[in-house]
Amino acid sequence: MHPILNIAVKAARRAATVINRASTQIDLLTVESKSPNDFVTEVDRAAEKAIIEVLREAYPGHGILAEESGESGAESEFVWIIDPLDGTTNFIHGFPQYAISIALTKNGVPEHCVVYNPVNNELFTATRGSGAYLNDRRIRVSRRVRLADALVGTGFPYREFGNIDAYLAMFRELTQKTAGIRRPGAAALDLAYVAAGRLDGFWEMGLAPWDMAAGVLLVQEAGGLVSDFAGEGNFLTTGNVVAGTPKVFAQMLPIIQSYRNDSIQS
Structure with a gap:
């Protein structure tokens, strides 16, 4: 696995720790509405903070574009694009379909990525030119043609x-x-x-x-x-x-x- 991807995986797993802990106490969460049907919780913010801390420690010169905290360092050649909890509405209803999404772009093009489903411990990863993987097993799109x-x-x-x-x-x-x-x-x-x-x-x-x-x-x-x-x-x-x-x-x-x-x- 590429060293950059290793850092992204570390960040995703750190966020998953926050999310998994909160998933057992959903009724106690404070839920805010950013706009109609678009919600945020303290879990989103804490998970995002955990991700950014890992990424900043490893790559302090990289830019960040994150759902909750916005954009910084956009002029950088490398920008991390982060969704700490994709599927917040599902999460706050106890519907087990949500994920952590992290991508590193180079000049606007995704080069490395992690999508981690903490419910099923499914780790999807890819590096441009090196294939896509699910828990270290190579994956391909289906052979469906019709x-x-x-x-x-x-x-x-x-x-x-x-x-x-x-x-x-x-x-x-x-x-x-x-x-x-x-x-x-x-x-x-x-x-x-x-x-x-x-x-x-x-x-x-x-x-x-x-x-x-x-x-x-x-x-x-x-x-x-x-x-x-x-x-x-x-x-x-x-x-x-x-x-x-x-x-x-x-x-x-x-x-x-x-x-x-x-x-x-x-």
């Missing part, structure tokens, strides 16, 4: 509802043309599941960089394809992402594009 046979993940709009009609149109058509649609509620894990072959495709709009920076690298290193809604690589900027096996991706993208409108960034 959209009709594909199990596809998604995320319902929950921050902004201006494009919900376009999203529902995409959902309606893909529901009819796939083997099934799933919405577990943590984009980082959804993308990791595409990389591991558990899902054959995934799409969502309105994501933040920390929701997907690690996951998209996992998919790419597992042999899958990822793009924004225009079929380009600007997903971290636009917040809209499509991912999947090469064949499934190629069948999903035109359907999604057919419902784009002027208010939806690529």
Whole structure:
């Protein structure tokens, strides 16, 4: 494992200690609303602090973009993109689908990543050019080639509802043309599941960089394809992402594009 990735794994496990301890006392948590349907707890903040402490100790010159504490050192060539608890809504309801997501970008491109599911002790890792792994076992996207046979993940709009009609149109058509649609509620894990072959495709709009920076690298290193809604690589900027096996991706993208409108960034 690359030395940088070792540090990221150490940071993820440190955050998991915080999250696992709190998961036994969910009823005692203070929950704040950042915006409608977007929540934060003291667990998010404590887990993020634990991650940043590990990363800062090892790489003090690197920039940080974190969900709760914002951005610092953005001018750096290397920037860590961190979601300390992807799936906070799931967590505060005791729904066991959430993860820690950490990615290191170089000039805006993810180079190393960790997505850690503390519930099942599943550690997804990748380094650009070196493949994707689940608990040290190499993973690949599924061999599914037909959209009709594909199990596809998604995320319902929950921050902004201006494009919900376009999203529902995409959902309606893909529901009819796939083997099934799933919405577990943590984009980082959804993308990791595409990389591991558990899902054959995934799409969502309105994501933040920390929701997907690690996951998209996992998919790419597992042999899958990822793009924004225009079929380009600007997903971290636009917040809209499509991912999947090469064949499934190629069948999903035109359907999604057919419902784009002027208010939806690529």
